[in-house]
Amino acid sequence: MGTVNTADLYTILLIIAAANNLGLLYLLLRRPDRSPVIVTFALFLIAITVWGVPQIIINWLGLSANMYVQLDRISALGYVTLPAIFFLFSLGFVKRYALLKNFWVTVYLSLPAIIFLYLSWTTFLIDNHSQEAIVINDWGYNSQPGQYFWVFLLWLESLMIASIVVLVQFYRRTTNYIKRRQVVLLIIAVLIPLLIGTVTDGILPLFGIHIFPSAVPLTTVMAIIIAFAIMRYELFDFEAQAILASIGEGLITVNASGRVMNMNETAQQLINKEIRLVLNRKISGLIKSYDPKNIQKLESAVHSGKKLVSSEYVLKTRYRSIPISITATPVIIEGKLEGATILIKDIREEKKKEENKDEFISIASHELKTPITSIKLYSDILGRKISPKRPEYSLVEKLQGQVNRMVELTNDLLDLSRIRTGSIQLNLEWFDIGELISDTVTTIQRTNPEREIVIKGKTSVRIFADKNRIGQVLTNLITNAVKYSPQKTKVVITVKTDKSNLTVSVKDYGQGIPPSQQTKVFNRFYRASSATTDQPSLGIGLYITSTIIKQHKGKIWIESNGSKKKTKKRTSRSRGTTFIFTLPIPTGQTQK
Numbered sequence: 012m013g014t015v016n017t018a019d020l021y022t023i024l025l026i027i028a029a030a031n032n033l034g035l036l037y038l039l040l041r042r043p044d045r046s047p048v049i050v051t052f053a054l055f056l057i058a059i060t061v062w063g064v065p066q067i068i069i070n071w072l073g074l075s076a077n078m079y080v081q082l083d084r085i086s087a088l089g090y091v092t093l094p095a096i097f098f099l100f101s102l103g104f105v106k107r108y109a110l111l112k113n114f115w116v117t118v119y120l121s122l123p124a125i126i127f128l129y130l131s132w133t134t135f136l137i138d139n140h141s142q143e144a145i146v147i148n149d150w151g152y153n154s155q156p157g158q159y160f161w162v163f164l165l166w167l168e169s170l171m172i173a174s175i176v177v178l179v180q181f182y183r184r185t186t187n188y189i190k191r192r193q194v195v196l197l198i199i200a201v202l203i204p205l206l207i208g209t210v211t212d213g214i215l216p217l218f219g220i221h222i223f224p225s226a227v228p229l230t231t232v233m234a235i236i237i238a239f240a241i242m243r244y245e246l247f248d249f250e251a252q253a254i255l256a257s258i259g260e261g262l263i264t265v266n267a268s269g270r271v272m273n274m275n276e277t278a279q280q281l282i283n284k285e286i287r288l289v290l291n292r293k294i295s296g297l298i299k300s301y302d303p304k305n306i307q308k309l310e311s312a313v314h315s316g317k318k319l320v321s322s323e324y325v326l327k328t329r330y331r332s333i334p335i336s337i338t339a340t341p342v343i344i345e346g347k348l349e350g351a352t353i354l355i356k357d358i359r360e361e362k363k364k365e366e367n368k369d370e371f372i373s374i375a376s377h378e379l380k381t382p383i384t385s386i387k388l389y390s391d392i393l394g395r396k397i398s399p400k401r402p403e404y405s406l407v408e409k410l411q412g413q414v415n416r417m418v419e420l421t422n423d424l425l426d427l428s429r430i431r432t433g434s435i436q437l438n439l440e441w442f443d444i445g446e447l448i449s450d451t452v453t454t455i456q457r458t459n460p461e462r463e464i465v466i467k468g469k470t471s472v473r474i475f476a477d478k479n480r481i482g483q484v485l486t487n488l489i490t491n492a493v494k495y496s497p498q499k500t501k502v503v504i505t506v507k508t509d510k511s512n513l514t515v516s517v518k519d520y521g522q523g524i525p526p527s528q529q530t531k532v533f534n535r536f537y538r539a540s541s542a543t544t545d546q547p548s549l550g551i552g553l554y555i556t557s558t559i560i561k562q563h564k565g566k567i568w569i570e571s572n573g574s575k576k577k578t579k580k581r582t583s584r585s586r587g588t589t590f591i592f593t594l595p596i597p598t599g600q601t602q603k
Contacts, residue, residue: 021224022070025063028231032056032063035238047108051100056234058096062089063227083140087131091163093230094170095124097201101174104197105181123166130159137163156216164209171205192287200236204229261335261355267348269294269313278355281335283328294353298337299327309339316341316348320530322358334362369427379421387414412458426555427535437477437562444513444594445470447478448504451485459493468506472513475597480559487552488517488590496521496587512565512593520587524571532569533557560592567592 036056065082131137136157182194208229261278270291295306305323312319322336338354394407429435452464492502496519507514535554560567571588
């Protein structure tokens with residue numbers, strides 16, 4: 012087996028460099044961004060490839076002198092245009108293309124490139140690739156520099172130094188940590204070929220000294236550093252950076268693994284940390300919650316690409332805890348989940364207002380309870396004193412109805428206050444859910460005799476729960492179904508059981524609730540826009556209902572067709588809303 016000589020090793024190195032540059036170019040072109048910065052960097056990669064590939068062919072095949080001259084001219088197209096392209100890249104990076112409006116800057120950038128390229132193709136003044144100048148050393152075929160190569164070298168070095176000056180000026184102007192980091196990467200990328208390559212491929216050959224020709228490998232390293240900055244840190248999207256800075260709320264971007272990639276100034280102030288301290292950290296290490304399940308929901312939303320809106324999170328530091336609401340929105344590019352943006356809103360003021368509101372409700376509900384109880388007592392006495400045959404009796408009935416409504420509202424307010432303070436206590440007992448449903452329906456139908464309420468399923472199931480509270484849930488759901496659906500339609504209550512759960516659904520055939528509102532109906536003081544009725548409501552009934560079910564370790568949700576488009580085949584019975592809740596059945600309990 013033959014040994015691999017130094018020239019072959021160098022050729023292999025050139026092949027690796029070319030493959031790397033073409034790979035970077037492919038990854039770059041797959042990005043949706045087509046900004047001038049990205050385009051000039053792509054041209055930079057192409058120039059390096061055009062420079063290096065002819066050397067690969069020459070070294071690998073050992074071509075004739077005439078063919079060497081032709082390939083060397085093609086290579087000149089790469090290395091002559093390279094400094095001008097990189098200077099354009101630097102101007103685009105710092106958003107200073109306005110410099111090109113200066114006539115002398117444009118002339119200095121373009122005219123030498125045209126002249127040097129022309130001389131490289133037609134003469135031996137820049138690159139002496141004549142047959143007599145060809146040198147074969149340990150690294151393969153090389154040619155002597157032309158007598159005016161030093162002029163080209165000065166122009167090349169001046170443009171690279173000018174690029175560094177532009178980057179340093181930008182570094183001194185900007186205060187953004189990400190932008191400063193990106194500039195440092197670029198300066199390092201420029202200095203590597205500038206310092207080493209100038210010596211090995213520029214200065215030493217002028218004195219006839221040919222050592223390792225490092226320019227192509229070094230510029231490839233330069234390209235790798237810049238590409239790393241683009242694809243790892245998204246460093247060149249200055250428009251996005253400007254948008255981030257202008258957003259009043261905190262905004263954090265994370266990758267698909269949930270690690271922090273960027274954040275705006277507002278987010279840094281809320282977290283009370285500079286971005287350099289949290290870069291690449293897990294988002295779950297920054298955003299906390301009193302309920303561990305909420306952290307799991309956040310991580311799941313980032314990994315799965317699902318949107319998450321919640322106000323159950325906090326930002327904890329050593330000295331403070333800030334309640335926040337978050338909106339996590341997936342970032343999908345060309346069908347692939349790339350990460351998420353997380354909008355953070357400081358809700359301390361909202362929480363304070365809620366606390367004040369809760370305090371007022373607590374005081375008001377307790378103060379109202381005594382006079383309303385007295386009014387109810389007097390109305391009941393009045394009802395017993397007046398004969399049902401007298402015409403005034405209908406007025407008494409209306410009075411009692413309104414008083415009962417006031418009692419219900421006051422009780423709801425009291426429950427709301429108890430939920431806020433965590434003082435709702437469950438009085439658990441064994442009872443038959445079927446009997447409770449039947450009694451509740453009977454009570455509601457007394458005031459709504461015209462409405463048909465149907466009970467389906469095997470309802471005789473004993474459960475261990477708070478009978479009064481579950482009765483409150485049933486009353487609320489059935490009353491809402493009666494209230495918010497047409498009078499000629501029926502309400503259907505269905506009871507199902509399996510080995511571990513009891514499921515109760517209450518379905519009406521009303522106008523339904525749009526999907527955009529279905530996740531909000533269990534919020535405090537929220538009323539769906541479709542809930543048009545002349546009866547008073549505070550929008551807290553479903554919130555209390557949801558809380559009661561959750562305290563019983565059950566679940567409650569809504570199914571509605573209110574958002575579907577109408578068709579000729581649809582009837583009013585195809586619409587409606589179904590509220591469904593589940594309660595656990597104690598182990599060993601079965602239907603009678």
